[in-house]
Amino acid sequence: MKLSLQLKISQQLTMTPQLQQAIKLLQLSTLDLQQTIQENIETNPMLEINEEETEPSNETNPADQPLNQERTTASDSSETAVTEEWSDNIPENLPVDSSWEDVYPSTPNTSHSAPSSEFSDFESNTSTEDSIQDHLLWQLNLSTITDLDHVIALTIIDSVEPDGYLRSTLESIQETVIRELSSYPDQGADEVELDEVEAVLHRLQHFDPIGVCARDLAECLTVQMNQLPNDTPWLSQAKLIVSKHLALIGSHDYAQLMRRTKLKEPALKEVILLIQALNPKPGEIISESQSEYVIPDVTVKKVKGRWLVSLNPDSMPKVQINSGYAAMVKRADTSSDNTYLRNHLQEARWFLKSLQSRNETLLKVATEIVTIQQDFLESGEEAMKPLVLHDIAEAVDMHESTISRVTTQKYILTPRGIFELKYFFSSHVDTNNGSGCSSTAIRAIIRKLVAAELQSKPLSDSKIAEILSDQGIKVARRTIAKYRESLSIPPSNKRKRLV
DSSP: OOOOOOOOOOOOOOOOHHHHHHHHHHTOOHHHHHHHHHHHHHHOTTEEEOOSOSSOOTTOOGGGHHHHHHHHHHHHHHHHHHHHHHHTTSOSSOOTTSOHHHHSOOOOOOSSOOOOTTTTTHHHHHOOOOOHHHHHHHHHHTSOOOHHHHHHHHHHHHTBOTTSBBOSOHHHHHHHHHHHHTTOGGGOGGGOOHHHHHHHHHHHTTSSSTTTTBSSHHHHHHHHHHTSOTTOTTHHHHHHHHHHOHHHHHTTOHHHHHHHHTOOHHHHHHHHHHHHTSOSOGGGGSOOOOOOOOOOSEEEEEETTEEEEEEOTTSSOOEEEOHHHHHTOOSSOOSHHHHHHHHHHHHHHHHHHHHHHHHHHHHHHHHHHHHHTHHHHHHOGGGOOOBOHHHHHHHHTOOHHHHHHHHTTOEEEETTEEEEGGGGOBOEEOBTTSSOEEHHHHHHHHHHHHHHSBTTBOOOHHHHHHHHHHTTBOOOHHHHHHHHHHTTOOOHHHHOOOO
16 A cells, blocks of 8 residues: 545535524524623623613703714714724635634633622522422421421421422331431431331321322322311212222213212212312422513514514614724734734624624514414414425525524514414415415314313314314314324313313
8 A cells, every 4th residue: 555645626515603603693592692692792892782872862952962963973983984994904704614713712701700699690589489398397397396206207308299299108218217317326216117107297298288298199188178177068978089989080980980979960060179179289389480581582563554573672782893992903003912902803793793694584584474474463373374494495585494593492572472483383284275274273273172162071083173174174083182182182081071
């Protein structure tokens, strides 16, 4: 084998650093974009937030107005001069075989201090919700019990699930307590009996919320019913059904339930109403939750009979180039300071251009979606038209991958609520007239039919398919079942109710 050198010409697709940055900004959500903008402002001295008002104040002194106009004009002309001076000397594109950091490395942020702890975590400072363990521990600390029972109670509370149920067995809790007390001989670890563990468990089950620490649904409901007054109507029958026939209620087999309990239908309705008034998951009352906010990127409203689409000005801060630092850049100076400012100036311009490209693309795509889905804005989900990414890509002359990036985690504020742009895309279902129907519209029709059905005689999937067929929509029974499951609607035998 002999080594040799050869020259070869080939073509390949590469992405410039500017295109990489534009694509990255395009797929970011509003919150991620705000964070990215803030990071660039902190690392690039050429970028700053424009905090000036867009409209002049009505209280401005008329005598000072010409001076303000002259000062503004001078500042604009200075920035325009700097821009024109360097527009011919800064390259439009970076080499395709380089990365952004190779040419313009980001400067570490050493001049900005961390935000004040007083405002750094507003959510945690204002949140008042605790976990189920915290809520039970608070009540345990107010109770008067022995040290051994306190250790047992702590072990039980640690094993409670977020829904309030105790999944661990009493034997495993007993073993855990004995293992923890083994290092303390004076605590009497060998004296921990299973009956004592169960006694502590029963005491915890009467903590707030009632029924917490139950081992199954029947025990949870029974504990809650034991707290009701003895003269509560149908209480004894409800306890009997919960203890022996709870599975029949879950399967909605009311005929079998009436035969076993010897209850007539009116009486059974009253018993079921009493059982339904109980809380099957007491732990969900005390649960940890975090506030989630959605900032719409686009807004749409109807003005004089036309739907107008506009970008939300509050979704991102107003960024501009610092004219003071830009004016310090000298044309023929090759010093390190001037090179530093020049590089950051070019980086700032590319960043602003990428932001502008993102806004223009988002507005163009959102406008086309609103144009196609005007019937939804007028009439609701049942008027939703079938739409796929390819349709929008052809209309705006872009690639489908770009449309996918634009519509992911981007939200639009409409008179009917806030929706993700992905929500307006749905598959196509044939109709008798050949116009097609959106799967979103079919889901809305199914939800409407189920809401209006008789609870004693719910609609089956086959019946819903027949109703849609009468409306000219050809949908198979298995498709109805798939759409129904996506809406978290149980089958007809699970929806049957006496009350």
